[in-house]
Amino acid sequence: MSLEWLSAPPASTIFILSVSMLMTFASSLVNRLFTGKEQREQLTALKHRTDELRKNLSEDRKKAKSTSDKKLLKKVRKQEKQLLQLQSQMASLSLRQMKVWPITMIMFLLVWMFLTGRLLYWRLSSGLFTGVETVAKLPWLEGGVPLELNLFLWYILCSFLFGTLFSRLFGLVGGD
Numbered sequence: 001m002s003l004e005w006l007s008a009p010p011a012s013t014i015f016i017l018s019v020s021m022l023m024t025f026a027s028s029l030v031n032r033l034f035t036g037k038e039q040r041e042q043l044t045a046l047k048h049r050t051d052e053l054r055k056n057l058s059e060d061r062k063k064a065k066s067t068s069d070k071k072l073l074k075k076v077r078k079q080e081k082q083l084l085q086l087q088s089q090m091a092s093l094s095l096r097q098m099k100v101w102p103i104t105m106i107m108f109l110l111v112w113m114f115l116t117g118r119l120l121y122w123r124l125s126s127g128l129f130t131g132v133e134t135v136a137k138l139p140w141l142e143g144g145v146p147l148e149l150n151l152f153l154w155y156i157l158c159s160f161l162f163g164t165l166f167s168r169l170f171g172l173v174g175g176d
Contacts, residue, residue, distance in 0.1 A: 014133035020158035027104045028166035
């Protein structure tokens with residue numbers, strides 16, 4: 001059975017949307033499985049504390065500049081140090097999540113090879129898409145002329161959408 005019909009819109013649009021959704025779901029699931037609950041909770045708590053400190057720092061900084069209050073300026077410097085420490089802790093915890101990167105990268109390369117027939121620059125087989133043809137048309141943009149997206153752009157757009165959705169669903173950091 002030929003899959004040529006999948007390489008042109010609207011079938012290609014829905015197909016790539018589905019592939020992106022499945023890949024993002026799988027990636028989020030792997031991330032969830034390899035990242036402990038305690039680590040996710042720590043990251044979430046750090047994120048909340050960082051956000052709160054940023055807000056307070058912004059308010060205090062504005063107030064200190066307008067009033068030239070020495071005590072407040074000292075407090076602002078102390079808050080800046082605290083913020084850097086919290087950001088450092090968040091970066092350290094986030095770096096531990098990089099252990100899932102090889103798994104998701106391999107999954108992505110296999111799917112990309114199926115779609116394009118290429119592995120990086122090497123052509124291994126004939127894929128469904130070359131990567132330059134239009135796979136999706138967004139008619140609500142560009143003043144009535146549909147915006148045409150190639151495989152890469154449509155996949156990335158869908159991936160961002162589903163990445164946000166699944167981050168919230170799985171309680172991963174960034175999607176609180």
